Amino acid sequence: MSSRIPNALTIAGIDPSGGAGIYADLKAFSALGAYGCGVVAALTAQNTQAVTGVHTPPTDFLRLQIDTLFADVRIDSVKLGMLGTADIVATVADRLAHHAAKFVVCDPVMVAKSGDHLLAKSAVAMLKEALLPQSFMITPNLPEAGVLLDQRAPESVKEMYRAAERLRELLPLSSERWVLLKGGHLPGGELMDLLFDGDRMVEMPGQRIETKNTHGTGCTLSSAIAALLPQAADQFRPVEAAVRHAREWLLRAIAASDELEVGKGHGPVHHFHALWRR
Incomplete structure (x- = not known):
């Protein structure tokens, strides 16, 4: 485990309820030992029940946020969340390439x-x-x-295998890149995620937790991985280790979510379940 505290950056949207987006990412970074930075790619009017509005900043200002931050702060990992429009996606991609950003974890946020x-x-x-x-x-x-993949969503673990293989083909084939395909939408009580690097397919099973408090789980998992990747460099199979740690932490955060009372809809997970004592 590296002794240097990593600086993790989230480029995503703002959820005023704090369950998803940048606010959730910063909580996950903090809970898992990383210093959090954030670049705002979108503002939303949102609570635990609905998104009622979205406002995106001009791309020139988005570029200025990213460039100003990288000019001063060592960024050890990047989590990407809600980017909203093609222009914003293109701007973020251009600046990440310019700054040779490391450990970019892309959560392709499409639907709340x-x-x-x-x-x-x-x-x-x-x-x-x-x-x-x-x-x-x-x-x-x-x-x-x-x-x-421009196809219907996988409906079984077998279909997930093929989807993970095809998703890996969307990433550069000549370097280490990973797909974490999350199976939370599969029917039944069991969960199965697949982690694939183009060579090894790692099955990561889990038990479904019955709760309505699942707002921001995707944001939180990807930011947890981004926080842990720079810290796992000295471990055996560091990427797999980081993902396993992040999943275990998230499952505990979901299990503890009923301790919170936030909103009337899909509530947030408890990011600080291991740190707060009642």
Whole structure:
């Protein structure tokens, strides 16, 4: 385990309820030993029940946020969340390439837990063309995998295997890149995620936790991985170790979520379950 505290950056949207987006990412970074930085790619009017509005900053200002931060702060990992439009995706991809960003974890946020769409259809092609080549890892759920592959979402573990293989083909083949395909939308009580680097397919099973408090789970998992990747460098199979640690931490955060009372819809997970004592 590296002794240097990593600086992790999230480029994503703002969820005022704190369950998803940048606020959730910063909580995950902090809970898992990373110093969090954030660049705002979108503002939302949102609570645990709905997204009622989205406002995106001018791309010139988005570029200025990224360049100003990288000019001063060593960034050890990057989590990408809600980017919203094709222009924003292209701007982020351009600046990450310019700054040679490390450990870019791309969570292709497309639909909120409430069902509201957060990524314009025109941005999907730009995501695949410009942003995925910059990504060290992508973390789609099954519906997002279907959109990225232009097919229906996988409905079984067997179909997940083929989808993970095809998703890996969207990433550069000549370097270490990873797909974490999340199987939370599979029917039944069991969970299965697949971690694939083009060679090894690692099955990561889990037990489904019965709770309505699942707002921001995708954001939180990807940011947890981004926090842990720079810290896992000295471990055996460091990427797998980071992902396993992040998943275990998230499952405990979901299990403890009923301790919180936030909103009337899909509530947030308890990011600080291991740190707060009642």
